[in-house]
Amino acid sequence: MKIIGLIGGISWVSTGDYYKLINQGINEKLGGLNFSECLIYSFNYADIKRNNENNDWDSTFNMLLKGCQFLKQGGAEAIVLCANTMHFIADRLEEAIELPIIHIATATAIEIEKQGLKKVGLLGTKFTMELDFFKDKLISKGIEAIIPTSEADKDFIHTTIFEELGKGIVTDETKQRYLAIANQLIKEGAEGIILGCTEIPLVIKPEDLLVPVFDTTLIHSNAAIDFQLS
Incomplete structure (x- = not known):
C-alpha cells in the first residue's frame, strides 16, 4: 500500500470525513483489519481564513508547503488537500514538493x-x-x-x-x-x-x-x- 499525506484542518470537520471515508474504502477493498496507511498535517483554519480574506495566497502557499514537506519527510508518496479552495495553489504546490497532488x-x-x-x-x-x-x-x-x-x-x-x-x-x-x-x-x-x-x-x-x-x-x-x- 502506498502512503498518502492529508493536508487537513481546512476544516477539521471535513478532514474527519476524509479519514473515515478513506479508511472505510480501503477496508471494503482489502477486508480483514486492513486500513489506510496515512499521515495528517492539520492546520489552524483561522490562519488560512485570515490569509484568504487578505488575498494573501503566498502566505497560504508557504504554510501548505511546510505541511507538504513534513508529510513527504514522513514517507508520503502523494498529497491530498482536504479542501476544494486550496486547489487554487495545487499545481504550484505539486511543482514545489515534487510529489503528486491528487486533484479534487x-x-x-x-x-x-x-x-x-x-x-x-x-x-x-x-x-x-x-x-x-x-x-x-x-x-x-x-x-x-x-x-x-x-x-x-x-x-x-x-x-x-x-x-x-x-x-x-x-x-x-x-x-x-x-x-x-x-x-x-x-x-x-x-x-x-x-x-x-x-x-x-x-x-x-x-x-x-x-x-x-x-x-x-x-x-x-x-x-x-x-x-x-x-
Missing part, C-alpha cells in the same frame, strides 16, 4: 464525464465558484460549470461555509437555502450539482435533488484510495 477537480471531472453530463452547477466558496482552477479541469473534459448569478446567494454560501458548516453547525434554514440555490441552477440547465466544498455534503444529500449530486469529499477520497492501492 480532476477526479470530479472524471466522475461527471462517466455520466455523460455536459452542464453542471458548481457550489463552493466564492474562490471556488469565481476563480478558474476548478472550472478549467471541467472544461478539459468538455463540461460547462454554472454558478449562482445572485451575489447574495454566493455571499450566503461563502459565509455559511466558514461560519457554520466549517464548525459542524447544520441548520434546516441553511439547508433549505442551499437547496433553493441548487434548484435554481437546475432550472438554468444544470444536469448535475457539484458540492464543490468539502463541508456542503453536510447540508445537501443525493436524495435531496432530482439530478445527480457530485460529493467532492467522497470522490476525492475514492481517488486517494485508488492511488494507495495502485
Whole structure:
C-alpha cells in the first residue's frame, strides 16, 4: 500500500470525513483489519481564513508547503488537500514538493464525464465558484460549470461555509437555502450539482435533488484510495 499525506484542518470537520471515508474504502477493498496507511498535517483554519480574506495566497502557499514537506519527510508518496479552495495553489504546490497532488477537480471531472453530463452547477466558496482552477479541469473534459448569478446567494454560501458548516453547525434554514440555490441552477440547465466544498455534503444529500449530486469529499477520497492501492 502506498502512503498518502492529508493536508487537513481546512476544516477539521471535513478532514474527519476524509479519514473515515478513506479508511472505510480501503477496508471494503482489502477486508480483514486492513486500513489506510496515512499521515495528517492539520492546520489552524483561522490562519488560512485570515490569509484568504487578505488575498494573501503566498502566505497560504508557504504554510501548505511546510505541511507538504513534513508529510513527504514522513514517507508520503502523494498529497491530498482536504479542501476544494486550496486547489487554487495545487499545481504550484505539486511543482514545489515534487510529489503528486491528487486533484479534487480532476477526479470530479472524471466522475461527471462517466455520466455523460455536459452542464453542471458548481457550489463552493466564492474562490471556488469565481476563480478558474476548478472550472478549467471541467472544461478539459468538455463540461460547462454554472454558478449562482445572485451575489447574495454566493455571499450566503461563502459565509455559511466558514461560519457554520466549517464548525459542524447544520441548520434546516441553511439547508433549505442551499437547496433553493441548487434548484435554481437546475432550472438554468444544470444536469448535475457539484458540492464543490468539502463541508456542503453536510447540508445537501443525493436524495435531496432530482439530478445527480457530485460529493467532492467522497470522490476525492475514492481517488486517494485508488492511488494507495495502485
